[in-house]
Amino acid sequence: MRMFIFPNLSNELHAMQKAGIVISPWLAGLSGEGRLDAALYHTMSTRTREFAHVHWTEEERVRVLHHLPSPDRIPQIAAHEIVASTAVCLAHERTGQVDVDESLVDEAMNRVNQFVTESSFGTLLQLYMLVTSWENQNALRHFGEIPEREYVLGSWHRPWVDYSLGEELMFAALLGNVEIIERNHHRFVRLTEEGRLALERASAMLEQAGYFKQRLQFLRISQFNLYDAYGQVTDEIWPDTPQQRKDFVRFVGVKPGMRVLELGCANGPLTFEGGLAEAVKPDGQVIAVDPSSGMLARARTKQQSLQIDRVEFVHGRAESLLFDPGSFDLVLGTGFLHFTDLKQSIPEMTRVVRPGGMIGSWHPLKANLNVPFFREWFAPLFALAAKRAEPPRDYLLDSEVVRSEMAAAGLVHIEERSMPITTLFHDPVKVVNHFIRGVGWFSEELAPLPWKAREDLIDDLIERGTFVCERFTPEERIFRFPGQAIRAKRPVN
Numbered sequence: 001m002r003m004f005i006f007p008n009l010s011n012e013l014h015a016m017q018k019a020g021i022v023i024s025p026w027l028a029g030l031s032g033e034g035r036l037d038a039a040l041y042h043t044m045s046t047r048t049r050e051f052a053h054v055h056w057t058e059e060e061r062v063r064v065l066h067h068l069p070s071p072d073r074i075p076q077i078a079a080h081e082i083v084a085s086t087a088v089c090l091a092h093e094r095t096g097q098v099d100v101d102e103s104l105v106d107e108a109m110n111r112v113n114q115f116v117t118e119s120s121f122g123t124l125l126q127l128y129m130l131v132t133s134w135e136n137q138n139a140l141r142h143f144g145e146i147p148e149r150e151y152v153l154g155s156w157h158r159p160w161v162d163y164s165l166g167e168e169l170m171f172a173a174l175l176g177n178v179e180i181i182e183r184n185h186h187r188f189v190r191l192t193e194e195g196r197l198a199l200e201r202a203s204a205m206l207e208q209a210g211y212f213k214q215r216l217q218f219l220r221i222s223q224f225n226l227y228d229a230y231g232q233v234t235d236e237i238w239p240d241t242p243q244q245r246k247d248f249v250r251f252v253g254v255k256p257g258m259r260v261l262e263l264g265c266a267n268g269p270l271t272f273e274g275g276l277a278e279a280v281k282p283d284g285q286v287i288a289v290d291p292s293s294g295m296l297a298r299a300r301t302k303q304q305s306l307q308i309d310r311v312e313f314v315h316g317r318a319e320s321l322l323f324d325p326g327s328f329d330l331v332l333g334t335g336f337l338h339f340t341d342l343k344q345s346i347p348e349m350t351r352v353v354r355p356g357g358m359i360g361s362w363h364p365l366k367a368n369l370n371v372p373f374f375r376e377w378f379a380p381l382f383a384l385a386a387k388r389a390e391p392p393r394d395y396l397l398d399s400e401v402v403r404s405e406m407a408a409a410g411l412v413h414i415e416e417r418s419m420p421i422t423t424l425f426h427d428p429v430k431v432v433n434h435f436i437r438g439v440g441w442f443s444e445e446l447a448p449l450p451w452k453a454r455e456d457l458i459d460d461l462i463e464r465g466t467f468v469c470e471r472f473t474p475e476e477r478i479f480r481f482p483g484q485a486i487r488a489k490r491p492v493n
């Protein structure tokens with residue numbers, strides 16, 4: 001019976017991702033409030049209710065649900081949630097903020113409408129049920145059981161929803177995936193054996209369709225969007241980096257008059273304080289790219305206050321650059337390469353640099369984290385990874401991989417310099433917020449956790465950090481990440 005709800009939806013998931021539709025917003029730091037103002041919420045609800053009413057026909061109902069009773073409100077909720085989530089993601093992409101205005105709701109409605117025209121409303125509903133039941137069941141698997149009240153409010157696992165999850169709960173119970181138990185006059189929701197199997201099937205399908213990868217990328221960008229204090233905190237935690245960025249600009253060979261592409265510019269610490277804009281003077285130019293609109297907005301504000309021209313900030317990702325082949329004399333960036341898919345980003349950097357031009361990056365490398373203060377502080381992350389019998393997953397690169405991808409992209413004269421990154425683990429709140437909420441270190445470990453588990457873990461890390469800072473001296477809490485500055489040339493022919 002369950003397979004009727006979730007046939008293999010891999011192709012449909014791809015189509016949904018291509019259409020720019022998002023089902024659950026997965027926003028870091030967003031606890032549900034303030035997605036839409038009350039008036040806009042009301043108009044959007046009316047529009048999505050009508051939309052569902054028109055498209056959820058009897059024919060679709062039978063195609064998707066067969067003989068199952070129709071959970072009447074779920075199609076309406078699905079249309080509402082998908083439009084709201086898509087609009088929030090659009091807001092993130094465009095402004096770096098989560099505030100949604102009417103034009104973004106219109107655009108989200110258009111995307112959903114287009115998808116339904118090309119596919120069908122029933123398929124959209126199946127995707128909604130697949131994704132949201134993954135969120136629901138994954139939370140139940142994690143917590144073992146969730147008080148029914150919290151479950152229905154979504155407060156432990158989907159705090160961004162502004163409607164009851166009661167219908168979803170009833171439907172999951174009808175399918176036999178969850179059960180409600182009573183203890184001491186309190187009711188709890190938990191997974192059944194059938195629910196565990198359904199979760200495994202859904203996880204495999206979502207994994208195969210690249211859904212978790214997309215979810216992780218979105219989470220990271222939204223974290224950068226929301227990270228207002230990046231500039232100030234990095235200077236405190238990584239005190240040597242302002243000077244090291246200047247050294248890197250010299251190492252890569254930036255010269256006056258060059259047209260330079262900077263990737264992962266964030267709020268502009270390399271562009272401005274690192275001396276990149278200064279180095280291309282008087283008639284060169286810097287185009288600085290970042291996928292985080294929040295960071296770009298901060299960089300533009302800094303540019304205005306410094307009154308520096310010759311720099312243009314552009315939204316984009318290193319993996320797909322909207323520039324013609326050979327457009328730049330030099331392509332570089334600091335602290336960004338480990339966020340990218342190297343198999344795409346290095347060939348793209350190579351493509352847009354002119355023959356004879358340079359590309360360069362400075363990035364942290366994988367470190368041995370088996371250091372007493374670190375193990376004690378970040379023990380919950382080690383515990384998560386220990387379940388898989390491996391060290392915690394992070395995005396840091398192995399020392400050989402960049403060199404070999406550069407060689408594979410046809411680059412020559414590859415040269416490296418060791419530039420370690422001295423990191424001060426001194427202020428628990430700043431350290432944890434910076435690494436976990438801000439730059440998303442260990443996000444592979446944290447992203448699959450339900451929302452409350454992630455928040456609890458962050459609180460736990462801050463508390464542990466306070467004890468660790470008392471037990472270990474400041475010198476013992478200084479950690480040097482290996483850092484690799486690397487440059488390579490595109491051959492002339």
Ligand SMILES: C[S@@+](CC[C@H](N)C(=O)[O-])C[C@H]1O[C@@H](n2cnc3c(N)ncnc32)[C@H](O)[C@@H]1O
Nearest residue numbers: 224264265266292295317318334335336339340
């Ligand atoms: C740790 S910050 C480093 C910023 C800055 N260059 C510095 O030296 O401090 C990483 C930046 O890379 C950006 N980023 C993440 N994924 C990226 C991608 N796929 N392509 C380009 N930049 C990316 C983030 O948005 C963020 O602003």
